[in-house]
Amino acid sequence: MESSAAPAINRRLCVAPMMDWTDRHCRYFHRLLAPNAMLYTEMVTAGAVRFGSRERLLGFDPSERPVALQLGGADPDQLAYAARVGAEMGYAEINLNVGCPSDRVQSGRFGACLMREPQLVAECVGAMRASVAIPVTVKCRLGIDELSIEAPLSLFVEGLTFAGVDALIVHARKAWLAGLSPKENRELPPLNYDRVYRLKQEFPDLEIILNGGLTNATQIEEALQHVDGVMLGRVAYHEPYCLAEFEQLLFGTPIVSRAEIIEQMVTYAEGVIARGGRLNTVVRHLLGLYHGCYQGKSWRRFLSEGPQDPAAPAQMLRDSLAIVAARHLEPSPVDHSLLEPSLAAMNALDELERAA
Numbered sequence: 001m002e003s004s005a006a007p008a009i010n011r012r013l014c015v016a017p018m019m020d021w022t023d024r025h026c027r028y029f030h031r032l033l034a035p036n037a038m039l040y041t042e043m044v045t046a047g048a049v050r051f052g053s054r055e056r057l058l059g060f061d062p063s064e065r066p067v068a069l070q071l072g073g074a075d076p077d078q079l080a081y082a083a084r085v086g087a088e089m090g091y092a093e094i095n096l097n098v099g100c101p102s103d104r105v106q107s108g109r110f111g112a113c114l115m116r117e118p119q120l121v122a123e124c125v126g127a128m129r130a131s132v133a134i135p136v137t138v139k140c141r142l143g144i145d146e147l148s149i150e151a152p153l154s155l156f157v158e159g160l161t162f163a164g165v166d167a168l169i170v171h172a173r174k175a176w177l178a179g180l181s182p183k184e185n186r187e188l189p190p191l192n193y194d195r196v197y198r199l200k201q202e203f204p205d206l207e208i209i210l211n212g213g214l215t216n217a218t219q220i221e222e223a224l225q226h227v228d229g230v231m232l233g234r235v236a237y238h239e240p241y242c243l244a245e246f247e248q249l250l251f252g253t254p255i256v257s258r259a260e261i262i263e264q265m266v267t268y269a270e271g272v273i274a275r276g277g278r279l280n281t282v283v284r285h286l287l288g289l290y291h292g293c294y295q296g297k298s299w300r301r302f303l304s305e306g307p308q309d310p311a312a313p314a315q316m317l318r319d320s321l322a323i324v325a326a327r328h329l330e331p332s333p334v335d336h337s338l339l340e341p342s343l344a345a346m347n348a349l350d351e352l353e354r355a356a
Contacts, residue, residue, distance in 0.1 A: 009066050009092055009135065011167060011209050012224070013243075013250050014038040014231040017070040017095070017139070021237050026285040027064045028268055030236065032261050033243040036251045038229075039067045043097045045110075046073035049082035058089050061268075066092035070139070072100070074109045074120060076127035083128040083136065093166075094128055096121070098140040101175040112175035115144050115156060122159035135166035139211070141175040142195055149174060149195050154202055167207035169231055170196045197226040215242075217249055224250075239291040258289055262317060269314040280307040283317055 017040035100111035211231035
């Protein structure tokens with residue numbers, strides 16, 4: 001994959017790396033919604049990069065760019081090798097995961113548990129910086145378990161700056177590795193934005209991105225008074241159209257309609273199917289596109305059921321658009337004469353509504 005002519009990085013709006021969610025199909029979808037957002041892969045371990053299938057693990061569509069590769073690991077040499085591979089494949093940034101609280105990640109000596117080993121993290125960053133010309137960043141928490149979020153966090157970040165880190169993404173809460181599940185760690189303890197803001201004051205020359213609990217324009221505008229960018233997680237996945245709205249807010253990009261997005265996803269899905277893929281691997285990321293809209297529930301149910309057939313064609317996604325247009329779920333600028341709903345699709349919707 002060519003690495004030249006990559007779009008410039010702008011971390012003012014970022015979409016978080018999320019395991020099992022932000023795969024290549026999801027990122028393609030998000031890129032359509034937010035042309036200027038920085039996108040991140042799911043975490044890939046450095047060992048997997050070395051020994052696994054590069055195309056399966058790291059492949060992406062050039063139109064997704066700029067994309068950052070998030071790595072997991074604690075061995076500087078392995079991480080340096082994986083960073084070089086990522087750079088060669090065209091990634092715009094290498095991000096080190098120092099924030100994941102899962103037991104599986106801890107057992108591999110990476111993720112949030114590395115906040116106990118700031119010197120090792122600095123060595124990992126330094127090794128990656130020495131091996132690639134693209135930016136190297138870190139995503140972390142405020143701290144873990146009994147560690148204070150004051151002096152230890154400042155010392156942790158100081159070590160990263162000496163190692164040459166290009167930007168820091170901070171999930172604004174601690175990770176409790178003892179006593180809380182990964183799911184609970186997404187909600188507990190309470191968010192502490194003020195500590196991230198003070199961290200920016202301590203390190204004014206370091207680009208700092210705020211992550212955690214940001215769901216609306218008011219929160220985003222407030223955060224950007226104090227830090228350089230924001231990273232959205234679950235809201236970007238479950239309510240993806242918000243990305244188009246935030247893109248317009250932060251970059252002035254004309255907002256794109258849902259119908260236009262779906263038409264482009266049909267073309268994309270046709271390519272996936274032609275290469276031996278399945279429609280459901282694409283449409284599973286679109287379930288929240290009509291979140292909060294009239295008949296949004298029917299939209300989700302239609303896409304959750306029909307595309308499960310291994311032989312489901314991309315046309316089924318266009319049928320969904322036709323249903324939306326026919327039921328006035330959202331006004332669409334596209335030519336509806338091209339989107340006449342099939343009788344089968346309309347009957348399917350009627351059955352879903354009767355069952356609801």
